[in-house]
Amino acid sequence: MNREKLQACHLERLAVIYPRQSTLKQLHDHKESTARQYALQERAREFGWAENKIIVVEDDMGQSGASSDWRPGFRRIAEDAAHGRVGAIFALEVSRLARSSADWHKLLELCALADVAIIDEQAVYNPCDYNDRLLLGLKGTMSEAELYWMRLRLEGGRLSKARRGELSFCSPAGYDWDSASLRFRFTADDAIRKAIMLVFERFRVEGSAYGVARYFGRMKMMLPSRDISTREITWISVRQGSVLRILRNPIYAGAYVFGKKEERMGLVDGKLRRRKIKKLPQEEWKCVIHDRHPAYITWDEYMANQKKIYENRAHHFYGEQRGAAREGRALLQGIILCGKCGRRMQVRYQGKSHRIQYYCMANKFSAGSLCSDVAGDAIDRAVEEKFLAAVIPAQIELAFAVTQETESQLEDIERQWQLKKERLTYEANLAARRYKATDPDNRVVARTLEREWEEKLQELEQAEREHQTVRKKERLVLTECDRDKILAAAKNLRSVWRGKTTTYAERKNLIRALIRDISLTPVDVPRRMTQIKIWWQTGAVTELMVERKSKFTAQATSESAVKIIENLYSTKDDAYIADKLNKKCIARKNDKPWDSQAVRVVRYTHGFNHLRTGRRRAKHQRSDGLYSKHGVAARLGVSPGVVNAWAISGILPTAEGGGTTKARWFKLDEQIISLLEKEKLKRLR
Incomplete structure (x- = not known):
């Protein structure tokens, strides 16, 4: 037992017993190993330590030995050894003290300087002795390598099973793991499936995760989510992050994917931390098996969604990122390119009337000035006319498609509400059965079950009220009159485009469906003009020139509107002229409809005044030259x-x-x- 290596100076100091298990599961299951480590107290007594000199440091139970950063017990032993308070350290084997060479050799250095013995089940080691220190160093190195080999074998087994698509992990909402076929399958809950499908359907329409979340909020609908700790489905309020998690998950595209993330040790504030998770790019995923299980969307649609999400991140120095369509008045937000440098132009609104201006900041930091800036109202009107002219030939087909899509969406929403009420009805009936099955004399239990029953009935009643509110507000059921109105509106696309119910975000999404990019190049000779190049999604290019106006004239009335007012003001009243302009869908400032007051302002501005009977306007020039x-x-x-x-x-x-x-x-x-x-x-x- 090498008792001769222990001297009186060792016995005068503390004997520290250091038991450790790497995980709480090992602490629960490996009871014999734990008992052997605590039995080292008897070994210390045999060597001659008094009872009051033996202490057990069990702070690190359930902690890995890969590092000392999360092991306060190990750090305390090292500190006591450095201050000469420890005579010997008892451990079942070297791997219990450390599985890191850095921590192990640091402890050996301290023990050698402070003359602290290290004792395991077989022998006594004196770090002051070079031979013992060499042996302990080799054992520490083998202990660290053993940890790597164990991890390598375990990870290799997991990866091998994952490559066959048979490794189970927490399934996302909408799927359950089938232990018999070792595959994901659709969940049996119809409400969960419909909710997941509705997320993908609305993303096709809205074009952004925020738009989908806003739609769910407007319809007062919830979204299913699986709790990782309990593996249970809970219904949560819809947020942009929860929508993005669904859109970014390739499992919904029928692909079995493993190894999307990589866990490494990382430094935080100069200290080693246990976990640092890094998301890997798609080409570095360790395992991808297409068409492994039933899918909500195709793989091509999944890839298109990822591209759309990437483009929605507005970054004006990278041409491929356009940003999501927002609610501002600028119809071309995100798709405008600078004709000088090729970067994406930003948009801002100036003055009380919120004048649109597109500008490029490429030279802002180097030259101290903007690369280019253009008043946007005239640009928007010109591109808008080209877009509407391109869409008009397909209006008949569009009318029927709009009607069918509207009916489909309303049916999905109504179905979601019916499924929600069915689920709440089931929970209320279940609570009622539990209450009726209890012993009425056991009032403690009966009161609790009665309260749960009442809460479920209140939730059902609240859901019914919300459903009726949404039905009245959103018109979830289409009548024949509604269908006729939709068909008529779809056939007159210009009126729908100008309608109050059509949001700016919806108009931008429609434009982006046909137009990929637009470049603006200022031209000064022979006139101040802006060259517009429209790159259509089909690959065609359209060029046009628009007068480049200043910020004072950017929102001036269009020449076509002024021409109509000039031709009609002498014979027609202002109300008739306003109605004529609205029917021709000629834009007014801030896209407001024309009225008598607006026509009157334009007349006075341009001098188109109604003359009284018997009076004539003065000639432009008199005979005397005035x-x-x-x-x-x-x-x-x-x-x-x-x-x-x-x-x-x-x-x-x-x-x-x-x-x-x-x-x-x-x-x-x-x-x-x-x-x-x-x-x-x-x-x-």
């Missing part, structure tokens, strides 16, 4: 309102007239014309 307000406006290509502003501010001198009763007349010479041209350019910047 110009009227409208004459100056026609000569310089501006509106009469701008001429009034110049006259009031003193930029344009009044030669004759003025005030409230007499018309103004102006004299134009080369100097004044040059000055007014400069003022005109200032307004265009």
Whole structure:
């Protein structure tokens, strides 16, 4: 037993017994090993240690020996040894103390300096002796290697079973593991299956996980989720993260996938931590078996969904990431490319009227200025017209498709509500049977079961009220009149496009379905224009030029609207003109419908005033060379309102007239014309 290696100085200090099991399961199952480790106390007594000098450090029971970071007991022993309070350390074998060479050799160094003996079941070792220290070092190295070999064998067995598709793990909501066939199968609960299918159907429509979550919230529907710890299904409120977990899970595409993540030891704040999970890219997944079990979607649709999710992450320096369609007015958000540098342009809204502006920040940090910026209202209108013109030929087919899709979606929602009420009815009946089966004299149990029964009945009643509320609000049942309205609306796509119920996000998704990207290139010669290139999903390219307006004129009334008002104002009233503009679907500022007041403002701005009987508008130029307000406006290509502003501010001198009763007349010479041209350019910047 090598008693001669123990001296009086060892017996005067503490004898530390260090029992350890790597996991709580081992602590529960391997009771004989645990008993052998605690029996080392008797071995210490045999060597001569007094009872009060023997202590047991059992802080690390159920902890792995791979590192000392999560083992406070091991760190305490090392500290006591360094301070000379420990005479010997007892362990069943070296692997109980450490399975890390770094921790083991550090402990050996401390024991050698403090003259601390290490004792196991077979022998006594003195780290001060080089031969003993060499032997202990070899044992520590073998202990660490043994841990690696055990892990290698276990991981190899798991991977081999996974490559056959037979390794079971926690199945996602919508699936159950079939132990007989060693495959996933659809869950028997119809409500769970329908809810999962509805997630994929709504993602096809909404185009984003947030849109799906918002839809579920509006319909007051829940989503099934499997608790990893209990393996039970619970119904939770829908969040964007829960939708993304379903969309990103390849199991729903019928593929058996294993090894999507890799667990490693990692440093956090300079300390070694137990787990650092790294998600592997798809090409590095360890095992993928296609068509292994029934699928909710095809693999091609799964890959398309992953691409869509990736593109929804807006990153303007990477051309493939467009960002999800949002609720802002800018219809081309996310699909605009800068014609100068090729990067994606961002959008912002300026002023109280929220003017749209597309801008590129490629030179913002290097040159201190924007690469390019363009007023967006005119761009949106031009692309919108091209899009609607491309869609019109397929309106008849679209009408029937819209009707069928609407009916299908409403049937799915109604079915989900019916399944939810069936589940709550079953739970209420089950609670009732439990209450009726209990002994009525056992009031403690009876009161609890009665309360559970009442809670289930209240949940059922609440679900019924919510169902009726949603039915009234969302019109979950289509009547013949509703079908006729949908068909009529689908045949008149422009009215649907301008309708109040069509959101900006829905319009953007429709545009993205046909248009892949749009590039904007500013052109200054011979006029300030913007070159627009539309890349359609089919590969075709359409080019057009749009006048590049300044921020002051970006939301000015379109020329087509001004032309119609000019042709009709002398014979028709403002209400008739507004109705005419709305029927032609000519856009107004902020996409609002035309009304009498809006037409009146445009008339006054452009000088289209209704003349009283017997009065005529003054000529543009008199025989003496003086110009009227409208004459100056026609000569310089501006509106009469701008001429009034110049006259009031003193930029344009009044030669004759003025005030409230007499018309103004102006004299134009080369100097004044040059000055007014400069003022005109200032307004265009």
